[in-house]
Amino acid sequence: MKRNVLIAGAAAVVVLAASYVGGAWFAGAAAETTLQKQHEWLTGLPYFIVKNRQYERGWFSSTEKTTLKVNPELYRFALEKEGEPLPEFEVTYTQHITHGPLPLLSHFNLHPYKAVVTTDFEFAPATKKLLDKFFGDKTPISIENRIGFDDDGVIKVKVPGFDYEEAISGVKAKWLGLDTTVDYGGDFNRVKIDLNAPGLSGEAKGKGTFDFKNLQVTLDHTRGKTGLMVGQTLAHFDSLDVNLQEGTPLKLRLENAGYTGKLVENGEFIDGTAEFKLAKLVLDGKPYGPAELQASARHLHGPTLAKLGDAFTALQKKPIKRDQFADQLSKLAHDEGMPLLEHDPQLAIDKLEVKLPDGDIHFNGSVGLKGFQRGDIDKPVELVKKLNAKADFKVPRKVVETVIAWQATRMFGGPDSGISQADLDYLAGQFVEGQINRLAEQKLIRVEGDMLAATADLSKGAFTLNGVNVPMPWAASSPAAAEPAK
Known part of the structure; x- marks a missing residue:
């Protein structure tokens, strides 16, 4: 009997081990497919160009190494100089993928995941030297991506704080770190973001100081039927203090500033609202505020917005000059944007109120089109007749x-x-x-x-x-x- 129990126990262990080994293999294969989707999503953004990507899959773990170049078209207008090559900015990162079904077992975490991915960044020598001055031995940025078996996942991004000071120049900077959580759906058709940056302050001796406190950003978006991401975005910071001593002195303080943005679908149309609030502004000792701005855009043709968004992203990736970009952007709006005007869009500043020491400013206004046809764009009189606008x-x-x-x-x-x-x-x-x-x-x-x-x-x-x-x-x-x- 005892022998049978031992044999049965040993068999169970072998079966469990074989199941785990087989599960790790299949989880690794599935994780590779998921990470390929995420890579395609990343490369679809207009911000980066992929220079190189290598994926090496093992049985229990895999490695992905990718080099991204920042799209030079995003900064060409600011840094391009006649007769000089445009500088390039690259980052290489390595992702360490631990396969499921229990990738965090070594951390005594029994939660099942398809994979857990951690990311290491390799910076250029000059960049690393600069970062080391601020972060010292700390890792400047850490990212962990936990991927569920349904491809949904959670990414956590952390940037540590630092306290930097240069004794000779009198420059000081204090950064309290950053924590971000991204909760996403497998095909990125659902994204929730929570970001918290407690503060950043600095001083340049004899020149000025600044102090920024408690930035919080939350985003909750899902992909609608039109293909656009709709939902709510919130942003708020407690205060911003700027004190410039050099040149023209300036003292500025903003208190409790916030933004709320909403996008909703009504059939094939998109309605959006935006609200900005500022509790108080103090400029050189004079108080202003509170201030509030409410704006809206209604009855925007969703499929056209989605099409324009994709075309604009593709245009941003093209290596063209500024004047050519402007021409192609104008052509894109003319060729593809007409349905926006043909579906009676409405834009409005629903409310603008600012409290000043000498009284309050009030403004509201709206502009819309009714019955616009494509040929009206070349007939200014007909176009004006189909405009409805008010301002007060x-x-x-x-x-x-x-x-x-x-x-x-x-x-x-x-x-x-x-x-x-x-x-x-x-x-x-x-x-x-x-x-x-x-x-x-x-x-x-x-x-x-x-x-x-x-x-x-x-x-x-x-x-x-x-x-x-x-x-x-x-x-x-x-x-x-x-x-x-x-």
Whole structure:
């Protein structure tokens, strides 16, 4: 009996071992297919060009080594110099793939995965030397990708913090690190991102300081029926302080700034909204805010947006000059973008409010097309007749006076003109008063106590400003618009 138990136990161990070995082989083959999909997704982005990729599959683990070059078309406009070769930026990384079914067994983690992938980066000597100055012996970036058997996975990216100081120059920098989690679907048709960067501060002796605190970004997108990624994006930071001491001194502080963006599908159309909020801005000791901006884009033709996105990505990968890029971009918009205009799109700034020491600024406006046909693009009059636009704003008179007075002071020569400041202020004041009165007399603005306002409307080719009909240029020359003879 005892012998039978031992034989049965040994057989079970052999079966389990064989199952694990076989499972590791098949998991390795499946992991290679999954990583090929991820590689194709990466190379489909406009940011990189793959120079080399090698994949060596083993039984329990595999290795992938890839060299990427940053697409030079992304920075050609900024770094290209006549007669000099364009610099190239490359990064080589090696992925160490541990096959399932229990790739984390050595870490006493029994969670099953198809594979767990860790990534090492090889930097150019000059880049490594620079990074070592900041991170020392720490790994500048670590990435772990845990791939499930359904190809869904989680990528964790970590960048450690550093505290850097140069005693001679007086330069200081403190980085509190970065943590990012990417939860993705197997075909990248679902992506969730959580990013947290606690802060970055720095100082240059005698020149200035800056301090940026607590950046948080979350994204939750899924691929819609039109092929576009739709969902929500949130971003927020606690504060940004900038103090420039050299040249023109400047003190700037932003507090509690946030962004919320949403894209949703309605049938074959895309509706998008964006909202920016700022709790407070302090500029050279003067407080401004809160401020809020709400914008929207509605009834955008989804299949056309998807097609334009793919074509634009392909265009970005082409080695063409700036003027050629602009020409081809214009041609792309003309040839492929017309359905956007043919499906009655609507764009709007639904709300813009800014609180200032002298009062609040209010603005809203919208523009849309109704009944546009492809041939209207070459008929400006017909195009305008199919535009519907509205705008309404109110701004404190004091703000307008300050801006115009500043411009007037410069026009009169400023401090170097030889005119006393009192005389400059008087001349600027008279100029401002005259300009505002002239605009009010011409009905271009409305004076409402301490506020200046205007309302504009364009509908079916007719334009009104502050309730007054404004003849369009073509209407003035049209026989139908002429006054009857007396």
